Amino acid sequence: MSDSPAPSSNSDPGSISAVDQTGGRSRRSTDGSQTLLSESRHWRDVFWLGIFVIHLIGLGFLLSVLGLNRFKKTDRFNISRYTNQKVETKGELTEDYWPIYAVAGGVGALLGWMWLLLLGSPANQMLKISVHILTTYLAVISVLCFWCDQFFWGVAFATAAALQFLYVISVIDRLSFTMLVLQKAVKMVWSLPEVKRVAYVFMAVMLLWMGIWSFGTAGVVASDMDDGGRWWLLLVLSVSLFWTGAVLCNTVHVIVSGMVFLVLIHDGRDSVSMPHNPLVKSLRYAVTTSLGSICYGSLFTAAIRTLRWEIRGIRSKIGNNECLLCCVDFLFHLVETLVRFFNKYAYVQIAVYGKGFNRSARDAWELFQSTGVEALVAYDCSGAVLLMGTIVGGLITGTCAGAWTYTKWHDRVVMVGSTAMLMGMVLVSFLLTTRKNYILH
Numbered sequence: 001m002s003d004s005p006a007p008s009s010n011s012d013p014g015s016i017s018a019v020d021q022t023g024g025r026s027r028r029s030t031d032g033s034q035t036l037l038s039e040s041r042h043w044r045d046v047f048w049l050g051i052f053v054i055h056l057i058g059l060g061f062l063l064s065v066l067g068l069n070r071f072k073k074t075d076r077f078n079i080s081r082y083t084n085q086k087v088e089t090k091g092e093l094t095e096d097y098w099p100i101y102a103v104a105g106g107v108g109a110l111l112g113w114m115w116l117l118l119l120g121s122p123a124n125q126m127l128k129i130s131v132h133i134l135t136t137y138l139a140v141i142s143v144l145c146f147w148c149d150q151f152f153w154g155v156a157f158a159t160a161a162a163l164q165f166l167y168v169i170s171v172i173d174r175l176s177f178t179m180l181v182l183q184k185a186v187k188m189v190w191s192l193p194e195v196k197r198v199a200y201v202f203m204a205v206m207l208l209w210m211g212i213w214s215f216g217t218a219g220v221v222a223s224d225m226d227d228g229g230r231w232w233l234l235l236v237l238s239v240s241l242f243w244t245g246a247v248l249c250n251t252v253h254v255i256v257s258g259m260v261f262l263v264l265i266h267d268g269r270d271s272v273s274m275p276h277n278p279l280v281k282s283l284r285y286a287v288t289t290s291l292g293s294i295c296y297g298s299l300f301t302a303a304i305r306t307l308r309w310e311i312r313g314i315r316s317k318i319g320n321n322e323c324l325l326c327c328v329d330f331l332f333h334l335v336e337t338l339v340r341f342f343n344k345y346a347y348v349q350i351a352v353y354g355k356g357f358n359r360s361a362r363d364a365w366e367l368f369q370s371t372g373v374e375a376l377v378a379y380d381c382s383g384a385v386l387l388m389g390t391i392v393g394g395l396i397t398g399t400c401a402g403a404w405t406y407t408k409w410h411d412r413v414v415m416v417g418s419t420a421m422l423m424g425m426v427l428v429s430f431l432l433t434t435r436k437n438y439i440l441h
Contacts, residue, residue: 070092
């Protein structure tokens, strides 16, 4: 016999529904906490984990060879015989360019910390100005590229400036709300000392890998290959750095998501119900059973999210042009379909429940739609603002590296500047990663 009273037959259906929903949320929250702290989890997306590990080992070997080939001696391993290069070599060495990349890494890390301080301040107007700075910076770089006879890059930066301007105009009324969300996120995350320790450890790993990456990249820039061969090789190395950086960022994302989830569900980190040493368990899951899902999602999520922001911004400013609106709507619905399977909110589901990436993304999106949170998520532009900060950091880093290169080698400015820009973007993005986790809860 049950001790709990049965509901009366004349109970209000709305009240019963409300109780059921509340109970459902409570059961889901409790189950989530137990799942996060359970001792057994299945490995997810193992194929992508294997691909990432193989890629990391192979690329680490390639970077070492490319860097050592021009380190203190030109063509140490006689790689030029495979490039069919007939042009006379300039005798450039890896150490000629490596210090430039070292400075780029330092500038990127410094800009990342400056962004964190800015986000934690109450200066809303200053943050709005920083958003507009990106449009201005892109336009100025476009002019400089045209001035240096770099037509392709001039058009690329001019197009980016135009798209950025259209997007900012479309979301200008949402920036005040976004700044409040960001400041709350920074305050929440900085109150967790475990988050700082995780960020410092992974930042050291990031800088170590970036040192290896820049060593090999400097060897490529100094090589005697033609420009076409250099650019193709640098493109492969850049994609690799983007993926590796995204994996490290999202690993921290998953670790911190687990911590923030427990703090919120237990009403504070000092609560008596708070599990013992949750950071170690969250870290263990993130670097073992869930790492495959992180590697899989890191390949596609950022690109799809950026495309969605741009299409949404353009769509809101088209007006009555039905033909153009039809084309943009088609792209918008296509991207929305992709977002159901590739979105950043999946990482919270991965941290809490240990699901595969696609299932996590789909469940998170369906949860938003069923609870009505989707409208609030769509109104929040915090992810876009952080992306703008990341791009500004990358551009400043690339400009510093390009200016130094210009004083020595005029024909290497774009090559060094673009790769240094990517380094700056990865570093700034990593430092901002821990601040995004509270927003996702």
